[in-house]
Every structure is written in structure tokens, then in C-alpha cells.
Amino acid sequence: MELVQKNSYFSLIKSFLIWSFTLTVCLLVVGFPVGVLVVTIGILATIILQTFIPASAVLVVTGSILLLNISVVLIGASILSFKGIHPEEVSWLSWLHGQNALVNMPVYASCPLTCQLDVANQ
Secondary structure (H helix, E strand, O other): OOHHHHHHHHHHHHHHHHHHHHHHHHHHOOOOHHHHHHHHHHHHHHHEEEEEEEEHHHHHHHHHHHHHHHHHHHHHHHHHHHHHHHHHHHHHOOOOOOOOOOOOOOOOOOOOHOOOHHHHHH
């Protein structure tokens, strides 16, 4: 019984870490346009806060943006892990768990003309 509990805890921690990694990569790669908007809003917030707290406006805005990004990743990873959604079950994560999405099917420019030919007879 104790071994099953340790295995489930290990599985939960493993799932949380994989989800954290995956969501971080997605945030960096796919969320780049959103990041540009966040930086623009952060610059405007820094200019506005500069009148109220001149010494630490940049630090406050930068810290809040980083804290928001980290909390979104960690909360998302914990929700997905506690709901029992494992990364192996998600179809678009085939690159993460070693399955090759392309099954060695080469695609050539002349494929519509030559793909129906039998290579063994040549």
C-alpha cells in the first residue's frame, strides 16, 4: 500500500514538473506577441508609477510581471496535475514523450506524380 502511494506521489510530481516545463516553453515561444503587449503595458505603468515612487517604479513593475508569469505557469501546471491529466495523454505533446509525429514518410515536390509507383519493381 505504501509503495502505491509513493508511486502516485512520484507520478504527480513528475506530471507537475513536465507541465511546468511545457507551459514555460509555450509561454516563451507561442506567447511572444502577448509578451510584447505586456512589455508595452509595463513601460506605460513604469512611466505612470515614476511620479509616485521614483526610486523603485521599474523594480515594482518588473517584479509584478515576472511574478504574474511564474504564477500563471505554476497554477496551470498544478491544476493540470491535480486533475489527473498526464502529459502522455495529450496528443499535441508527442514531441515531449518520444513519439515521432512523422512516421518516416518523406514528402517530395513530385509526390503527387510518383507516390503511386512501386519502388520494389525498379
